[in-house]
Amino acid sequence: MEDAVVVRDLVVDRGRRRVLQSISCTVPRGTVTGLLGPSGSGKTTLMRAVVGVQTVTSGTVTVLGRPAGAAELRRRVGYLTQAPSVYADLTVRENARYFAVLHGRGHAEADRAVADVGLADAAGQLVGTLSGGQRSRASLACALVGDPELVILDEPTVGQDPVLRADLWARFHEMAAAGTTLLVSSHVMDEAARCDRLLLVREGRLIADDTPDAVRAATGVDDLEQAFLRLIRANEAGREPAGRERA
Numbered sequence: 001m002e003d004a005v006v007v008r009d010l011v012v013d014r015g016r017r018r019v020l021q022s023i024s025c026t027v028p029r030g031t032v033t034g035l036l037g038p039s040g041s042g043k044t045t046l047m048r049a050v051v052g053v054q055t056v057t058s059g060t061v062t063v064l065g066r067p068a069g070a071a072e073l074r075r076r077v078g079y080l081t082q083a084p085s086v087y088a089d090l091t092v093r094e095n096a097r098y099f100a101v102l103h104g105r106g107h108a109e110a111d112r113a114v115a116d117v118g119l120a121d122a123a124g125q126l127v128g129t130l131s132g133g134q135r136s137r138a139s140l141a142c143a144l145v146g147d148p149e150l151v152i153l154d155e156p157t158v159g160q161d162p163v164l165r166a167d168l169w170a171r172f173h174e175m176a177a178a179g180t181t182l183l184v185s186s187h188v189m190d191e192a193a194r195c196d197r198l199l200l201v202r203e204g205r206l207i208a209d210d211t212p213d214a215v216r217a218a219t220g221v222d223d224l225e226q227a228f229l230r231l232i233r234a235n236e237a238g239r240e241p242a243g244r245e246r247a
């Protein structure tokens with residue numbers, strides 16, 4: 001099956017800086033692919049390019065077989081930005097129902113999306129009165145309510161407690177098992193182990209595109225944070241990055 005996302009030789013300049021330096025990678029359908037890297041490494045910029053809202057300098061981004069940003073992709077791609085994009089003066093339920101209508105879905109789907117992010121008890125609460133972590137989950141519910149084929153989630157678990165984080169990751173894997181493709185960014189390396197595949201970026205360059213197990217095998221260490229350190233050092237030493245083969 002074709003990949004959900006194909007990025008080829010992507011270069012992006014923001015301001016006067018080159019923030020993505022010729023990135024090529026793929027996101028296979030029906031997987032949870034993690035986009036990992038330190039703050040400022042270019043994760044959000046890459047996600048914006050996949051959503052089609054980022055001006056690119058050169059290269060191509062193909063999403064579900066179409067150029068990124070194509071009008072017909074709007075309903076097929078869900079995007080959770082880092083800043084919650086929900087209406088503060090509506091309740092959680094009203095927000096979810098509003099976004100559900102935009103995607104041709106009903107109340108039942110909206111209520112399910114709210115429950116899926118652990119907000120059933122707060123469904124009647126105004127978003128403006130929620131905690132930061134709750135607000136970001138309300139935003140997540142709105143990104144998922146249309147049941148998009150490709151879901152791009154920019155740091156969806158920041159500020160969530162460990163139980164909720166585990167629940168959210170379980171939900172992501174359920175969605176992937178049902179055929180949805182998820183690209184999920186995080187700068188927390190312990191989340192890398194929860195992904196089917198990993199894209200590791202640093203300073204605008206891709207230094208790994210592989211499964212967690214393949215990254216471990218290529219570097220000879222079990223701990224993914226240590227594995228990434230080795231990849232970074234190997235990369236800085238100018239050697240060929242390890243672990244580029246598909247498992």
Ligand SMILES: Nc1ncnc2c1ncn2[C@@H]1O[C@H](COP(=O)(O)OP(=O)(O)OP(=O)(O)O)[C@@H](O)[C@H]1O
Nearest residue numbers: 014015019037038039040041042043044045046187
């Ligand atoms: N609007 C902008 N104009 C100029 N430079 C920008 C702009 N937005 C981001 N950048 C720069 O682009 C680089 C990549 O930023 P990006 O937001 O993609 O990183 P990130 O990996 O998502 O970081 P974080 O984990 O902190 O969200 C950073 O050096 C950042 O300062």
